[in-house]
Amino acid sequence: MNIGDVAALTGLPAKTIRYYEDIGLITPQRDTNGYRRFGESEAHKLGFIGRARSLGFSIEECRTLLALYEDQNRASADVKRIAQGHLELVDAKIAESKAMRATLGHLIDSCAGDHRPDCPILEDLALSAKEGHD
Amino acid sequence: MNIGDVAALTGLPAKTIRYYEDIGLITPQRDTNGYRRFGESEAHKLGFIGRARSLGFSIEECRTLLALYEDQNRASADVKRIAQGHLELVDAKIAESKAMRATLGHLIDSCAGDHRPDCPILEDLALSAKEGHD
DNA sequence: TCTTGACCTTCCAGTCAGGGGAAGCCCTAT
DNA sequence: ATAGGGCTTCCCCTGACTGGAAGGTCAAGA
Numbered sequence: 001m002n003i004g005d006v007a008a009l010t011g012l013p014a015k016t017i018r019y020y021e022d023i024g025l026i027t028p029q030r031d032t033n034g035y036r037r038f039g040e041s042e043a044h045k046l047g048f049i050g051r052a053r054s055l056g057f058s059i060e061e062c063r064t065l066l067a068l069y070e071d072q073n074r075a076s077a078d079v080k081r082i083a084q085g086h087l088e089l090v091d092a093k094i095a096e097s098k099a100m101r102a103t104l105g106h107l108i109d110s111c112a113g114d115h116r117p118d119c120p121i122l123e124d125l126a127l128s129a130k131e132g133h134d
Numbered sequence: 135m136n137i138g139d140v141a142a143l144t145g146l147p148a149k150t151i152r153y154y155e156d157i158g159l160i161t162p163q164r165d166t167n168g169y170r171r172f173g174e175s176e177a178h179k180l181g182f183i184g185r186a187r188s189l190g191f192s193i194e195e196c197r198t199l200l201a202l203y204e205d206q207n208r209a210s211a212d213v214k215r216i217a218q219g220h221l222e223l224v225d226a227k228i229a230e231s232k233a234m235r236a237t238l239g240h241l242i243d244s245c246a247g248d249h250r251p252d253c254p255i256l257e258d259l260a261l262s263a264k265e266g267h268d
Numbered sequence: 269t270c271t272t273g274a275c276c277t278t279c280c281a282g283t284c285a286g287g288g289g290a291a292g293c294c295c296t297a298t
Numbered sequence: 299a300t301a302g303g304g305c306t307t308c309c310c311c312t313g314a315c316t317g318g319a320a321g322g323t324c325a326a327g328a
Contacts, residue, residue, distance in 0.1 A: 019315060033323060035276055051259045056234045069256045079255050080247035087238045094231045097224055100190045104221045113214035121213050122203045125185050138304065153286055167294060169305060
């Protein structure tokens with residue numbers, strides 16, 4: 001398989017796959033013409049990485065997860081710990097986003113959105129940090 | 135006010151303030167010794183930017199919001215449109231994060247987290263995309 | 269056989285929003 | 299006079315790619 005085939009197979013852009021080779025996540029063979037040659041195993045790894053990335057794991061977490069995946073002597077506790085650490089991060093981000101969303105929602109509701117210049121959104125940004133919202 | 139004072143006042147790191155000058159968000163005066171000199175107006179702008187950033191607005195959105203803030207002939211509709219666009223983005227991110235969170239939560243729950251190698255998390259990453267989760 | 273076009277290669281630069289740190293000036297207190 | 303802290307510019311680093319240029323390779327069609 002050439003890079004285009006494995007890109008189509010995994011849904012990852014060819015550029016991304018080259019990048020993953022660059023940083024040592026994968027090490028595809030090379031044909032005599034210099035083209036990367038991907039076998040089952042490399043394609044499988046790329047799928048693994050793609051799915052881990054889509055769950056929000058960082059590249060370094062993906063690297064660790066991949067190593068654990070290939071380590072027959074792993075302890076599932078190690079995998080679980082990584083996943084839990086990531087989960088906490090996701091939860092923190094959700095909480096932060098929700099707080100922003102709430103403030104934004106209130107501000108938007110309070111803004112007339114017409115041709116006049118008066119705007120509670122700008123007023124809040126301008127002199128905030130005194131009275132609490134909500 | 136020197137940069138350190140306005141940094142303490144606004145809570146923004148001095149590096150960030152210099153960066154904001156670099157990209158033209160603010161244009162502080164200079165003392166004869168080359169130090170940046172911040173007046174009321176610049177400090178106020180920095181507070182504005184800091185609060186807008188904390189609501190997740192991008193730098194470019196901050197630039198536009200700041201311009202609207204200083205335009206006495208603005209229409210609040212313009213402000214509202216920007217805020218609504220940003221709100222949609224935040225909502226999309228929350229939705230995506232929640233989906234990741236749900237999958238992660240299920241996977242973590244199903245993993246024993248002990249010394250044995252068997253791990254549903256790795257199994258899912260390895261051969262996912264066939265059976266639906268949940 | 270030649271050419272066209274799709275595919276592949278490397279390398280360089282840019283994204284976003286700053287952060288780290290070096291080298292060197294300035295100001296104040298002791 | 300000297301020590302320290304603050305200020306300046308400058309350049310590189312981050313994560314995870316993405317875009318584009320310049321050029322090699324391959325299969326199909328005229």
